[in-house]
Amino acid sequence: MQVTETLSQGLKREFQVLFAAHELEDRLNSELSTLKDKAQIKGFRPGKVPVAHLRKLYGRSVMADVLQNAVNEANQRIVTDNNLKLALEPKIEFPGEQSVVERALDAKGDIAFNVALEVLPSFELADLSDVSLKKLVVTPSEAEVDEAIGRMASQGRPFSPKAEGEAAATGDRVTIDFVGRIDGTAFEGGTGEGVDLELGSGQFIPGFEDQLVGATVGEARLVKASFPAEYAAEHLAGKDAEFDVTVTAIQAPGEVTLDDAFAKGFGMDSLEKLREAISAAIGSDFEAQSRRKLKKELLDALDGKYSFDLPPSLVHQEFAAVWAQVEQDLKTRGKTFEDEGTTEEKATAEYRRIAERRVRLGLVLAQVGETADIKVTDEEVNQALIARIRQYPGQEQQVWDFYRKNAQALAELRAPLFEEKVVDHVLAQVQLVEEPVSKETLFADEDEDKADGKAEPAPASDKAD
Template sequence: MNVTETLSQGLKREFQVVLNAADLKTRLDDGLQGLQGKARINGFRPGKVPVGHLRRLYGRSVMADVVQNAVNEANQKIVADHGLKLAFEPQIKFPENKDEIEAAMEAKGDLAFTVALEVLPKIELADLSDVALTKPVAEVPDADVDAALERMASSNRSFSNKGEKAKAEKGDRLMISFVGTLEGKPFDGGTGEGIALDVGAGQFIPGFEEQLEGAKAGETRTVKVTFPENYTAQHLAGKPAEFEVTVTEVQAPEPVKIDDELAKAFGLESLDALKTAIREQIGRDFATQSRRKLKKSLLDALDGKYTFELPPTLVEQEFGSVWSQVEADMKDAKKSFEDEGTTEEAARADYRKIAERRVRLGLVLAEIGEQAKVQISDDEVTQALVERARQFPGQEKQVWEFYRKNPQALAEIRAPIFEEKVVDHLLGQVKVEDQTVSREALFADEDADAAAEAKPKKAAAKKAKKADKAEDSSGDDASV
């Protein structure tokens, strides 16, 4: 096998691989001889089928395996000999001349093909000794605890019958039955009986609840609404409908009671215990936001430390992902770029910068993690997989099996764990000072932070998997 580099431009490489006819024939003969002891053909004793006969029957199939093995061998040789780290799987291009291919398949001519590669850049890790970060921290205000108590009490409040002549008002609960129609015809999911509707809560289609204000028990009203364009049932989205709604009972809310009984309704022994639990939960939310802000500052600092060429395909894939989300959000909001005070061209340029930042930081985090020998345990992956499965109630088993059987999907579970562990490693190397801020300041610019936050994509995930392999060899991480 003769391998010659034909292109070295930036992060792109191309190699010409030539497998001469004699080598092809040797490999083909070896394959046929290996088949000879296995083949079971009528008229021949086991292991006695002539090689020439096997060649007529299976020569093309064996040669296909020979070619595939040669491609794999060439790829491994190229990577090993040149010390390359691939951004993507190699792209193989065979000759377009059919006669040339046919001759090679018969081992009567050389097989020549091109291997095109896109490699990861070499990253020299920067000195972070001058990086100083501020970590915003906020105390949980008593007002937040009180507001949470009010919400919990409201959701747990009782309702009592207002009487037959009482009119429904905002805040009341109606017990209703309804039949919905599209163009005069009933539709699936459009019928309900004994349904509770809290007037003004916004639980139903926009406009539905408002048309029931003032209704009395026993009254039937025709409610006319239009399903939202982004309604989950596609066959109903954007369509006008009518509902014949019968109110069977009008109920008024009982006064909200915040006491020990409320706490017991939520499984706690006293109001003080409930307040403590609420404060701790809000505190965890604050800590999560504080971590997010600190991480954003760290990534900003890293972004200023590194400049290197990015794999074009990685950037294009990341930009495609970002841009498709932008277009979906614009469509859902029924807005144009002009509405946002920009143009599509300018927006594309801005979001391409975001994509480039994500790829660059993903590669940097991956390189830091690899050099620091960051490892992911099997227990960590399992816990993350359990959390993911919990997001799909009733489908936990299917979700679990999907990830366990799909290595690429499982890599998406492992990558965030890898990233967070690398961030922890970096935070131990830089100066971090706590700064007390208000709740409002802690959560300010949350959307902007989320938009700029880097995610280690495919290249980083690959390096995360490499780190895992080191664990596998030491027996610390079971294969999944």
């Protein structure tokens, strides 16, 4: 095997690999000799089939395997001898002339093929001692705990039938039958019988519940309401509808006493213990949001610290994924780029910058993790897998089998675990200043952060190439 570098430009490398005919012949004969001891062919005793006969029967198919092994061997040699870290799998290009390939398959001619690849950039890790980040801190208030307990009490409160002839009021639970129409035609999903609805809960589309206040059992009402413009079902979004509604039952809510007995219904020894648990749960939500904000601020700081060439194929791959998501979002919402105050050209440029940022940050985090020898243990992956399985009650075995048989799926579980460990490692190198803020400040711009896609880097791996 002869390997010659033919291109070294930026992060692109190309090599020509030559296998001489005599080398192909030797490899073919070696494979056929191995096959000889295993082949069972009518008319020959095991192990006694002539190699020439095997070559006549299987020469082409065995040579195809020989060539594939030769390609793999060449790729490995190129990477090892040149100390390369690949961005993506190499691209192999064989000669375009079929006659050359045919002669190689018969081991009667040399064959040369090209190997094109992209390598990961080399860069030094930046000094982060001058980076100062704010960690937003919010302590759950008594009012927030009271509100949470109020919701729990509301969901668990008893209901009892109202007196005959008494009208429905906000907060009551009504049982209704209804048929919905758009432009006089009944629509799919617009019919229901014996449906329980708590008036004022916002369970139905805006305006529907308000028009049932004051109704009595047995009364039929025509309810007119409009589906929101961004309703999940596209064929209903923004449409005006009419509903023939009959109230079949009305129940009034009972009172719930907030005491230790109430707390025991949620597995707590006392109301005070329940309040402590709720406060801790709210605090955990606040901490998670604070972490998201801090991580975004950290990634912004890292993005400003690094500037290096990016593998074009990685950027293209990341942009394609981001762009597909953008187009799907626009389609789901029935919007155009013009509706969003931009053009496709401007949006393309913006999301390409986002893709470049994500690739850059992914490479930085990967190198930080490799340099610090950060690992994700099998036990940690198993815990993540168990958490994922719990999201699919009744399908636990299928989910378990899917991940255990799919290395790529397991890698997708491992990647975020590795990334969070690397983020923790980097945070230990910067200055953190805690800043008490309000809940509103903590959650401000959350939708914008999610929409622009900048908060997350491309997946980093704990596996060195």
